[in-house]
Amino acid sequence: MPWLHDSRALARFRRALLAWYGRNARDLPWRRTTDPYAILVSEVLLQQTRVEQALGYYARFIEAFPDFASLARAPEEDVLRVWAGAGYYRRARNLHRLAQVVAEKGLPRSYEGLLRLPGIGPYTAAAVSSIAFGEPAAVVDGNVRRVLARLLAQADPKPGWLRETAQRLLSPEDPGRWNQAVMELGSLVCTPKVPTCGRCPVASFCAGRDDPESYPLPRKRAQRPVSAVALVLRGSKGYVLERRDGQALSGLWGFPFVEGEDGLRSLLDRYGVPRAEPLGTVEHAFTHKQLTIAVYEACWRGRGEDPSRRPLSALDRKILALARRAIGQDQGQRGVFGPDGA
Numbered sequence: 032m033p034w035l036h037d038s039r040a041l042a043r044f045r046r047a048l049l050a051w052y053g054r055n056a057r058d059l060p061w062r063r064t065t066d067p068y069a070i071l072v073s074e075v076l077l078q079q080t081r082v083e084q085a086l087g088y089y090a091r092f093i094e095a096f097p098d099f100a101s102l103a104r105a106p107e108e109d110v111l112r113v114w115a116g117a118g119y120y121r122r123a124r125n126l127h128r129l130a131q132v133v134a135e136k137g138l139p140r141s142y143e144g145l146l147r148l149p150g151i152g153p154y155t156a157a158a159v160s161s162i163a164f165g166e167p168a169a170v171v172d173g174n175v176r177r178v179l180a181r182l183l184a185q186a187d188p189k190p191g192w193l194r195e196t197a198q199r200l201l202s203p204e205d206p207g208r209w210n211q212a213v214m215e216l217g218s219l220v221c222t223p224k225v226p227t228c229g230r231c232p233v234a235s236f237c238a239g240r241d242d243p244e245s246y247p248l249p250r251k252r253a254q255r256p257v258s259a260v261a262l263v264l265r266g267s268k269g270y271v272l273e274r275r276d277g278q279a280l281s282g283l284w285g286f287p288f289v290e291g292e293d294g295l296r297s298l299l300d301r302y303g304v305p306r307a308e309p310l311g312t313v314e315h316a317f318t319h320k321q322l323t324i325a326v327y328e329a330c331w332r333g334r335g336e337d338p339s340r341r342p343l344s345a346l347d348r349k350i351l352a353l354a355r356r357a358i359g360q361d362q363g364q365r366g367v368f369g370p371d372g373a
């Protein structure tokens with residue numbers, strides 16, 4: 032693309048996009064601060080959460096843990112409870128570990144230094160170092176990938192090409208604002224479906240504008256279907272909950288659960304319960320698998336516990352909602368205890 036190697040054309044391109052960003056940028060709380068902690072929390076949240084949803088989680092998290100020191104001091108269970116609902120809990124655990132490292136050794140101000148912190152990858156290191164410290168480090172996320180692929184008509188942009196091209200386009204005078212401008216263009220104008228090229232500030236530079244949805248080609252991600260069984264054991268004051276382990280849900284709590292269609296027997300044996308009644312099924316997708324969970328319910332001779340006092344995974348909140356609906360409908364007829372001792 033000739034303009035990419037022409038410094039005056041490149042300057043025009045940057046001016047057009049930054050001027051558009053100045054007029055159209057959404058007013059978001061993490062854009063009103065240069066506090067690296069707040070920027071880091073927002074960037075970690077936004078990796079897998081849409082902006083509209085992230086707003087509430089961000090406000091809650093910053094209120095509970097306003098800085099690295101308060102986050103470092105908090106027990107992991109409190110951190111997970113405040114994060115609850117935002118999903119991908121590994122992000123919260125990594126933030127917690129990172130805060131402990133920063134509380135001890137201080138926060139590095141460079142891209143390379145940030146990259147050495149636990150849970151920080153190239154995207155987050157570039158975002159925080161450019162926005163908070165003005166380092167000329169270009170971000171590459173899904174939005175940037177799409178915008179660049181279309182601008183330069185690349186159907187299958189490779190990671191090395193993306194990094195190099197994003198770095199070439201980056202405005203050296205204002206790298207933090209530039210990075211946000213490219214991502215904002217991808218969020219508001221150069222959207223995955225039906226991009227509004229007629230409103231695009233850089234349409235005259237774009238090689239893909241005649242057929243934007245052909246760039247880039249979709250990436251295939253296989254999700255393996257997996258069956259599982261969950262057991263809702265109702266005690267006098269709540270439910271039986273277990274602490275989860277495994278990479279994705281470690282540190283969270285949930286209902287007794289096993290993968291495999293025939294797992295009910297092993298769950299009943301584990302708790303010495305003779306039988307359980309089916310409540311329904313719950314669907315839940317992880318990155319690489321699509322779970323279909325058959326949920327069963329039985330009475331428990333103990334007290335159980337109040338689920339609102341534990342950090343529950345999104346999957347377990349779905350199970351809880353199903354149980355409350357089913358048990359609520361049945362409660363009048365059977366006179367059973369509800370959750371939370373109700």
Ligand code: SF4
Pocket residue numbers: 178181182220221222226227228231232233234237238239240243
């Ligand atoms: Fe995206 Fe269309 Fe703008 Fe090209 S002209 S960058 S395809 S919105």
